[in-house]
Amino acid sequence: MARQILGRIPQLILTxxxxxxxxxxxxxxxxxxxxxxxxxxxxxxxxxxxxxxEELGLNxxxxxxxxxxxxxxxxxxxxxSQRTQQPVMDAIKExxxxxxxxxxxxxxxxLLITIPLGSYTAFRANGIADRVTTTVSFAxxxxxxxxxxxxxxxxxxxxxxxxxxxxxxxxTVDPVRNLRSALMPALVLGLAEVTAYTRVLRSDMxxxxxxxxxxxxxAKGLPNWRILFKHALRPSMFSLMTVVGxxxxxxxxxxxxxxxxxxLPGIGRLLVDSIYQRDLVMVQxxxxxxxxxxxxxxxxVDTLYTVxxxxxxxGRA
Amino acid sequence: xxxxxxxxxxxxxxxxxxxxxxxxxxTYFPTPRGLVKAVDGVSFELERGKTLGIVGESGxxxxxxxxxxxxxxxxxxxxxxxxxxxxxxLTNMKQAELRDVWGAEIAMVFQxxxxxLNPVMRIGPQITESIRHHLGxxxxxxxxxxxxxxxxxxxxxPIRRLKxxxxxxxxxxxxxxxxxIALACGPRLLIADEPTTALDVTVQAQIxxxxxxxxxxxxxxxxxxxxxxxxxxxxxxxxAVMYAGKIVxxxxxxxxxxxxxxxxxxxxxxxxxxxxxxxxxxxxSIKGRPPDLVNLPKGCRFAARCPYVQDKCLAEEPPLIPIxxxxxxxxxxxxxxxxxxxxxxxxxxxxxxxxxxxxxxAAAGEIIA
Ligand SMILES: Nc1ncnc2c1ncn2[C@@H]1O[C@H](COP(=O)(O)OP(=O)(O)O)[C@@H](O)[C@H]1O
Ligand SMILES: [Mg+2]
Numbered sequence: 001m002a003r004q005i006l007g008r009i010p011q012l013i014l015t016x017x018x019x020x021x022x023x024x025x026x027x028x029x030x031x032x033x034x035x036x037x038x039x040x041x042x043x044x045x046x047x048x049x050x051x052x053x054e055e056l057g058l059n060x061x062x063x064x065x066x067x068x069x070x071x072x073x074x075x076x077x078x079x080x081s082q083r084t085q086q087p088v089m090d091a092i093k094e095x096x097x098x099x100x101x102x103x104x105x106x107x108x109x110x111l112l113i114t115i116p117l118g119s120y121t122a123f124r125a126n127g128i129a130d131r132v133t134t135t136v137s138f139a140x141x142x143x144x145x146x147x148x149x150x151x152x153x154x155x156x157x158x159x160x161x162x163x164x165x166x167x168x169x170x171x172t173v174d175p176v177r178n179l180r181s182a183l184m185p186a187l188v189l190g191l192a193e194v195t196a197y198t199r200v201l202r203s204d205m206x207x208x209x210x211x212x213x214x215x216x217x218x219a220k221g222l223p224n225w226r227i228l229f230k231h232a233l234r235p236s237m238f239s240l241m242t243v244v245g246x247x248x249x250x251x252x253x254x255x256x257x258x259x260x261x262x263x264l265p266g267i268g269r270l271l272v273d274s275i276y277q278r279d280l281v282m283v284q285x286x287x288x289x290x291x292x293x294x295x296x297x298x299x300x301v302d303t304l305y306t307v308x309x310x311x312x313x314x315g316r317a
Numbered sequence: 318x319x320x321x322x323x324x325x326x327x328x329x330x331x332x333x334x335x336x337x338x339x340x341x342x343x344t345y346f347p348t349p350r351g352l353v354k355a356v357d358g359v360s361f362e363l364e365r366g367k368t369l370g371i372v373g374e375s376g377x378x379x380x381x382x383x384x385x386x387x388x389x390x391x392x393x394x395x396x397x398x399x400x401x402x403x404x405x406x407l408t409n410m411k412q413a414e415l416r417d418v419w420g421a422e423i424a425m426v427f428q429x430x431x432x433x434l435n436p437v438m439r440i441g442p443q444i445t446e447s448i449r450h451h452l453g454x455x456x457x458x459x460x461x462x463x464x465x466x467x468x469x470x471x472x473x474x475p476i477r478r479l480k481x482x483x484x485x486x487x488x489x490x491x492x493x494x495x496x497x498i499a500l501a502c503g504p505r506l507l508i509a510d511e512p513t514t515a516l517d518v519t520v521q522a523q524i525x526x527x528x529x530x531x532x533x534x535x536x537x538x539x540x541x542x543x544x545x546x547x548x549x550x551x552x553x554x555x556x557a558v559m560y561a562g563k564i565v566x567x568x569x570x571x572x573x574x575x576x577x578x579x580x581x582x583x584x585x586x587x588x589x590x591x592x593x594x595x596x597x598x599x600x601x602s603i604k605g606r607p608p609d610l611v612n613l614p615k616g617c618r619f620a621a622r623c624p625y626v627q628d629k630c631l632a633e634e635p636p637l638i639p640i641x642x643x644x645x646x647x648x649x650x651x652x653x654x655x656x657x658x659x660x661x662x663x664x665x666x667x668x669x670x671x672x673x674x675x676x677x678x679a680a681a682g683e684i685i686a
Contacts, residue, residue, distance in 0.1 A: 212432040219389055220447040220498070221419035230446070234437045310437055310482040 078285030118201030370549030
């Protein structure tokens with residue numbers, strides 16, 4: 001198993017290199033001179049521009065610039081914000097816990113709902129619960145996330161006054177208030193995933209439940225929950241794992257919207273704000289960070305397959 | 318003294334009591350095409366410690382019959398008739414009651430050990446889970462039982478096997494594991510549905526012998542389902558031959574091989590691979606196909622393929638009746654094999670040139686030899 005994972009590391013490195021190159025090119029592709037956006041357009045001379053270009057290394061050939069930028073990035077140095085002069089890495093470190101917490105909460109919540117729901121609707125396919133779930137999922141899917149978010153703010157914050165409408169309390173400051181401020185954003189992010197996850201799990205589970213070993217498990221007289229969760233669930237998780245992996249990107253995308261609506265100081269907000277402020281070094285750093293995390297998470301998900309399926313683990317895929 | 322005598326005699330009488338009584342069992346599947354009558358009025362009895370072979374071509378309803386007995390059927394299935402197991406009617410039981418019977422009192426061995434074991438679960442828990450569930454023993458005890466079971470079904474290095482996954486075992490070994498699982502809680506009835514069909518010829522006999530040994534050691538009732546009459550020869554007490562959802566002939570095994578009455582059984586005998594055959598002679602399989610279970614013919618279900626067929630066979634369905642003087646040999650035919658009526662029917666078809674393949678009368682005798 002270890003060898004199979006190690007064997008895929010060169011591929012991982014290549015992917016990361018490609019990602020970093022594309023991110024790097026972002027700066028050159030975005031219209032407008034980055035130097036102008038740093039210095040502003042008022043009262044500047046050609047001399048000042050040239051001096052700044054030299055300072056930023058913008059006059060070097062592209063490969064040289066890429067190599068030195070990458071060299072810094074690998075060491076965790078993503079440059080400094082053009083606005084605040086704060087190191088990009090510090091800004092990311094500051095904002096990351098918020099996004100990760102909400103993302104994990106959303107993901108965990110989504111899986112906690114999906115696994116029983118997907119299993120049960122497969123077990124009683126076309127039954128009442130299944131049909132209700134299908135209808136509700138359909139309704140949920142056709143409502144955009146921000147509408148859902150506003151609706152929730154109205155219900156839980158304005159009307160019931162149970163949760164804060166916006167803002168963030170750090171986990172270290174007050175865990176309870178932290179959870180209260182994380183709940184709605186996580187729910188909005190998670191609910192969108194539940195509908196997709198449930199459908200994927202349900203259809204795989206229906207296929208698994210037709211298998212001989214399920215009839216065999218039934219013939220052993222085992223209770224239904226044991227058949228579903230001990231026998232049928234694991235072999236039905238492959239597509240779900242894939243979708244979860246791919247959806248990590250959706251969570252980040254969702255974070256942009258959710259963090260904006262709920263005014264949360266996360267990575268998504270950082271990215272949105274930096275784009276508005278044309279803080280290109282910050283944008284570049286955050287994008288590189290998000291893209292690399294995405295690649296690495298998917299790599300980890302792939303290795304999870306080998307845990308799920310002993311046949312792959314023993315090299316007999 | 319008189320008391321102990323009484324006890325003994327009552328013990329003996331319960332010993333001979335029927336373990337399983339199936340009465341007019343019908344299993345119909347509603348499908349978009351119509352009602353599939355997969356099992357259509359089957360009755361038989363099985364004593365404790367006895368073995369019944371159920372034989373028929375593929376599609377004749379053997380698996381559906383096996384699953385109907387256990388009531389391991391899709392939810393929308395129509396099930397009629399009665400299945401008395403040990404004095405209790407399984408057809409009336411609730412799911413929860415059935416679950417106490419499944420695996421504990423009636424166990425099943427399936428056709429394909431490649432697919433009937435969970436591929437992502439180790440062998441150990443697949444055996445111990447039903448022991449723990451039904452017998453309520455702890456983990457260590459269940460493990461000991463599992464090791465003993467694996468040993469008794471002839472698996473070398475049982476302790477190592479517990480930690481392995483099904484794909485690490487050969488087909489024969491996997492079927493031994495499924496047999497161990499079936500035996501785990503000491504069932505009184507074992508239903509083996511084509512337990513060797515998916516296996517190499519070389520291990521088929523070993524598995525059948527293992528089943529036979531376990532069955533008699535444990536004094537279980539056993540139903541051995543197969544499409545191959547050769548498999549049941551010498552291994553079962555009785556045989557029921559099934560065709561298109563019905564029993565068409567039923568008799569004690571020796572009696573059946575000695576005195577076949579139903580042309581379908583005769584045709585099945587032709588399709589057994591025999592040692593005396595030269596390796597080049599091709600196996601004769603029965604011409605034609607079984608009838609559509611949605612639109613069944615009016616008369617005898619085998620008529621369309623039968624070399625003895627007469628007009629009466631197409632018009633009227635023959636009843637399942639005993640041979641005069643042999644109440645335990647039942648058959649369902651208007652022109653039975655080896656009778657004057659049968660010979661005349663066959664002769665008239667032959668004269669009319671309706672038969673293009675001959676049935677070899679010597680075939681039946683060789684099986685028992
Ligand atoms: N769930 C089902 N729905 C509809 N038809 C079925 C179902 N299960 C089995 N059948 C049909 O019942 C008939 C008997 O099948 P089966 O008992 O598996 O035959 P055998 O085991 O003798 O080969 C077949 O024609 C099969 O197509
Ligand atoms: Mg079958």
